[in-house]
Amino acid sequence: MFAIGETLRYLVRATDVDADALTYSLSLAPSGAAIDPETGYLVWHPTPEKVGTANLMVKVSDDRGGFELQYFQLEVAYPNRAPVFTSSLPTSQQIQQGKPFTYQARAIDADKDTITYELIDAPDNLTLNPNTGLVSWTPEELGDVEFTLKARDGKGGEALQNLSLSVIEAQPNTTPVIVIDSQPTTGEISINPRSQTRIGNPYLYQLPTTDNDGDPLTYTLTTAPTGMSLSSDSLITWTPTTDQFGAQTVAVEFTDGQGGIGTVGWTINVSHQEVNLAPQILSVPT
16 A cells, blocks of 8 residues: 555566576556666656556566566555544633533544544543543542643544633532523523424534533433434434424423423424436437
């Protein structure tokens, strides 16, 4: 496997029992490949348009008509691209002493490599799931804390994310209240789910993960159309089917883990999906 930007260097070695002088050449090669006719030193610097399988054939000839061929293939790929963090925290994130804090770190990799996560210089008892990127911590002391997350793709690519938290004194718990399509006030969190979608179109909505006290919120789907799901990180996903045309009701129950509990519901109107007609070839080769 060779990556764009790397150089193939291959010294072809051959022998002749008659001690004839040998000459090296390329019978099959991608553009840009070259071989020294006397030494057999082959060099190729693949360019981006050469991504894929490259076929090469080396020919070794003596000066009396004898020759031998060597055929081989090379897989040429783009160079590894490092992962990139897509999640973030507010610049001055405040959390409360003695209350659980969670942060769902997310990174993507353009090469679709599997990403794992690591902690660097983290406070005691702060944990990180290396596979999911979920950070969990219950701070015991007041003050400012800094630590770093590392996302790795297993092929040498990595990304760093520096996080800063300010631990403040715990505040009296306020029962969370969800308000749809309005300005939140103290003790409330606002959601604004989409109320329209089409048959066959994915419907996604990320519920708030904390309330105004900084308490992590836990949700349960109590009413939902068939096929709708709620992930552990509070993401609602659903793809409506043809038999779900019309109004669909969603209801969610939530709790802040401190005694606060509530429910919220909304309606999703499902319309018909516009059908795309594929092109049709009318001509025939002559």
